[in-house]
Amino acid sequence: MSADRSSTDARGAPGWLQLGPRTLPPPQGASDVVRDSVAASVPADRKHVGPVPATVEEWLAFVAAADAPAIAGAQALEAALPVTVERDEIAGVDVYHVVPDEISPAHDEHLFVHVHGGAYVLNGGPACVSEALLLAAGVGIRAVSIDYRMPPVHPYPTPVDDVVAVYQELLKRHRARSMVMGGSSAGGGLTMLAVQRLLGEGMRVPGALFVGTPGSDLSGIGDSIRLNQDVDRSIPEYGGLVEAMAKLFADGLELTDPRISPLYGDFDGFPPTLLASGVRDILLSNTVRTHTRLLEAGTEAELIVFEGMSHADFMIEFSSPEHQLLLAQFDRFCVRHLQGSTRKPPGGPDRVDSLRWA
Amino acid sequence: MSADRSSTDARGAPGWLQLGPRTLPPPQGASDVVRDSVAASVPADRKHVGPVPATVEEWLAFVAAADAPAIAGAQALEAALPVTVERDEIAGVDVYHVVPDEISPAHDEHLFVHVHGGAYVLNGGPACVSEALLLAAGVGIRAVSIDYRMPPVHPYPTPVDDVVAVYQELLKRHRARSMVMGGSSAGGGLTMLAVQRLLGEGMRVPGALFVGTPGSDLSGIGDSIRLNQDVDRSIPEYGGLVEAMAKLFADGLELTDPRISPLYGDFDGFPPTLLASGVRDILLSNTVRTHTRLLEAGTEAELIVFEGMSHADFMIEFSSPEHQLLLAQFDRFCVRHLQGSTRKPPGGPDRVDSLRWA
Numbered sequence: 001m002s003a004d005r006s007s008t009d010a011r012g013a014p015g016w017l018q019l020g021p022r023t024l025p026p027p028q029g030a031s032d033v034v035r036d037s038v039a040a041s042v043p044a045d046r047k048h049v050g051p052v053p054a055t056v057e058e059w060l061a062f063v064a065a066a067d068a069p070a071i072a073g074a075q076a077l078e079a080a081l082p083v084t085v086e087r088d089e090i091a092g093v094d095v096y097h098v099v100p101d102e103i104s105p106a107h108d109e110h111l112f113v114h115v116h117g118g119a120y121v122l123n124g125g126p127a128c129v130s131e132a133l134l135l136a137a138g139v140g141i142r143a144v145s146i147d148y149r150m151p152p153v154h155p156y157p158t159p160v161d162d163v164v165a166v167y168q169e170l171l172k173r174h175r176a177r178s179m180v181m182g183g184s185s186a187g188g189g190l191t192m193l194a195v196q197r198l199l200g201e202g203m204r205v206p207g208a209l210f211v212g213t214p215g216s217d218l219s220g221i222g223d224s225i226r227l228n229q230d231v232d233r234s235i236p237e238y239g240g241l242v243e244a245m246a247k248l249f250a251d252g253l254e255l256t257d258p259r260i261s262p263l264y265g266d267f268d269g270f271p272p273t274l275l276a277s278g279v280r281d282i283l284l285s286n287t288v289r290t291h292t293r294l295l296e297a298g299t300e301a302e303l304i305v306f307e308g309m310s311h312a313d314f315m316i317e318f319s320s321p322e323h324q325l326l327l328a329q330f331d332r333f334c335v336r337h338l339q340g341s342t343r344k345p346p347g348g349p350d351r352v353d354s355l356r357w358a
Numbered sequence: 359m360s361a362d363r364s365s366t367d368a369r370g371a372p373g374w375l376q377l378g379p380r381t382l383p384p385p386q387g388a389s390d391v392v393r394d395s396v397a398a399s400v401p402a403d404r405k406h407v408g409p410v411p412a413t414v415e416e417w418l419a420f421v422a423a424a425d426a427p428a429i430a431g432a433q434a435l436e437a438a439l440p441v442t443v444e445r446d447e448i449a450g451v452d453v454y455h456v457v458p459d460e461i462s463p464a465h466d467e468h469l470f471v472h473v474h475g476g477a478y479v480l481n482g483g484p485a486c487v488s489e490a491l492l493l494a495a496g497v498g499i500r501a502v503s504i505d506y507r508m509p510p511v512h513p514y515p516t517p518v519d520d521v522v523a524v525y526q527e528l529l530k531r532h533r534a535r536s537m538v539m540g541g542s543s544a545g546g547g548l549t550m551l552a553v554q555r556l557l558g559e560g561m562r563v564p565g566a567l568f569v570g571t572p573g574s575d576l577s578g579i580g581d582s583i584r585l586n587q588d589v590d591r592s593i594p595e596y597g598g599l600v601e602a603m604a605k606l607f608a609d610g611l612e613l614t615d616p617r618i619s620p621l622y623g624d625f626d627g628f629p630p631t632l633l634a635s636g637v638r639d640i641l642l643s644n645t646v647r648t649h650t651r652l653l654e655a656g657t658e659a660e661l662i663v664f665e666g667m668s669h670a671d672f673m674i675e676f677s678s679p680e681h682q683l684l685l686a687q688f689d690r691f692c693v694r695h696l697q698g699s700t701r702k703p704p705g706g707p708d709r710v711d712s713l714r715w716a
Contacts, residue, residue, distance in 0.1 A: 013383075015383070015396065016382065017381065017382040018379070019379055019381070019382060019589065021378050021379055023375065023376055024374065024375040024581065024584045025373070026373040026374070029575070029647050039373025226380055226382045227380075227589065231377065279642060279643055279646060280585075288662075288664065289665050292662065292664065292665070292680070295683055295687060304649070305649070305661065305663060306650065307581060321654075322650070325653055328653075329653060
């Protein structure tokens with residue numbers, strides 16, 4: 001882990017803090033669901049750590065092993081939620097149409113263009129839809145989940161190309177301002193890379209974005225990468241396997257290249273953006289730095305940070321009140337900012353208990 | 359520190375994380391101003407730690423010693439900023455009128471009712487105005503800073519009584535919806551206690567609130583209290599002296615009593631609220647828990663978290679771009695939510711560089 005190496009070199013360097021050991025109880029300030037889940041998962045199996053595959057074949061075997069439970073999880077969600085999933089192809093890219101049994105009248109003209117996470121390498125194929133299922137069923141909005149091609153076979157720029165190609169095709173059938181694009185982790189990073197590409201080429205951008213705990217800076221900078229090391233239960237350390245996947249995506253480009261890490265790119269003209277993270281999230285710093293960059297650029301950007309939550313827990317803990325709150329905020333944000341909303345944007349957000357799916 | 363004692367008792371308890379030592383470099387992801395300031399202040403003198411005064415006389419001596427540099431700081435700010443400060447009395451409570459040389463046309467009908475911080479014990483008298491000076495001069499809004507009476511002589515409920523009394527008197531001259539109330543740390547906690555009191559008594563509440571890194575839960579619960587121990591340069595630990603000041607305020611009430619910790623109270627009916635914190639803030643968890651409670655209650659609540667920033671650094675580092683961004687957001691938030699705004703609420707926030715005071 002390059003960040004750790006420099007940390008070792010800099011021990012005692014001016015301004016560096018040397019922090020002693022500490023204990024951290026389950027989060028009493030989170031919901032009971034999250035507190036109990038965190039308590040039960042510690043010290044659970046650490047994900048996204050382990051030996052780095054050395055060849056394309058080893059990478060493909062690693063991906064297949066990691067994706068198997070993700071596919072099972074997506075299938076279980078599809079069975080449990082009132083949605084229909086249909087595989088299709090748009091602009092030559094595999095996609096999944098996700099249609100809730102009940103479309104909210106507010107979102108009848110809206111479309112959620114979903115960009116899945118998975119460190120730019122994982123969650124391809126039928127695993128890609130989980131977040132789209134939760135958001136589509138949760139607020140009653142149609143979704144298209146993009147199964148963009150990924151490393152090791154298809155590194156940068158293919159994942160971004162695929163997202164942009166699908167969006168451009170969707171633009172022929174949907175007004176830009178009626179679409180919300182987004183996703184979590186790598187999905188948040190790719191969403192912003194795609195929007196920066198669209199803006200750079202003078203194209204219309206979606207009416208709103210959802211960016212969860214984004215891969216906005218893949219270079220390892222950020223207070224939370226140190227403070228939440230071994231705290232975040234999804235990504236216990238940034239570096240090693242996670243950094244290797246980022247480098248696989250970057251395909252030789254620097255990790256601070258704005259084509260790879262959108263935080264180093266331009267945010268002028270970004271549409272309204274909803275961001276989410278957690279106090280235990282190793283990418284909390286990534287998230288808040290993205291949020292303040294968006295505010296500086298004049299974007300209407302809203303941030304939610306959940307107590308006790310690790311990377312993407314707001315989607316993983318989908319039976320929690322925290323997830324319900326995020327659904328309510330996503331719903332309100334889309335109603336406020338997308339064209340074709342049939343509900344008047346409320347003075348305040350809808351109540352959480354007004355959601356149909358709970 | 360009670361939290362530390364329970365931590366010791368629970369070492370090895372199920373679900374508790376045992377975290378090893380770690381290093382933390384100056385925040386590369388913050389502005390240069392903040393990064394350099396953090397680097398220079400580490401390991402600076404730790405504030406709010408030391409022996410707990412044992413008698414009223416010792417408390418008063420402690421307060422006098424701590425307030426002396428705060429008063430000098432407020433006087434330096436007053437001299438440097440284009441504002442006039444005038445001492446007055448409203449409803450029998452000492453206040454300071456803060457009038458910027460140039461009132462923004464957008465805020466000509468608005469008033470910022472400032473409730474200062476200082477752990478419920480410190481920053482009384484002429485020290486109370488610093489935050490009011492920065493916000494009033496920064497956005498061109500008139501302010502009244504309330505020099506509420508404090509422990510050890512005047513514990514709960516006097517500080518809340520004083521804030522409510524001043525606000526009620528101001529209500530005779532100002533529409534409720536033309537006023538924004540708020541402050542940081544204890545000021546954020548007292549603001550919410552006052553609003554809960556007003557709502558409980560069926561009175562009109564301000565049109566908007568600013569709540570910076572609030573003392574919303576004084577009981578020591580929160581991930582950030584452990585994660586940011588010895589990281590936060592303003593409050594390196596929650597407990598000891600800080601907890602003693604909270605208990606001095608509570609005057610025998612439990613620290614989880616909703617009369618002391620507003621997080622345990624009711625948020626129904628709260629006006630739009632802007633919250634701010636930092637990734638290194640020991641009260642980050644307090645802040646985000648307050649934010650999600652407000653969202654759950656249907657309040658339009660906006661959160662900003664700054665990379666690299668400790669407790670209240672967004673006010674302490676007043677020459678930083680982060681502070682400028684907070685001013686811009688405070689300005690936009692007031693324009694959007696207060697009655698009598700002459701500027702049309704913008705689709706997005708104003709650009710930071712549009713501020714007159716920089």
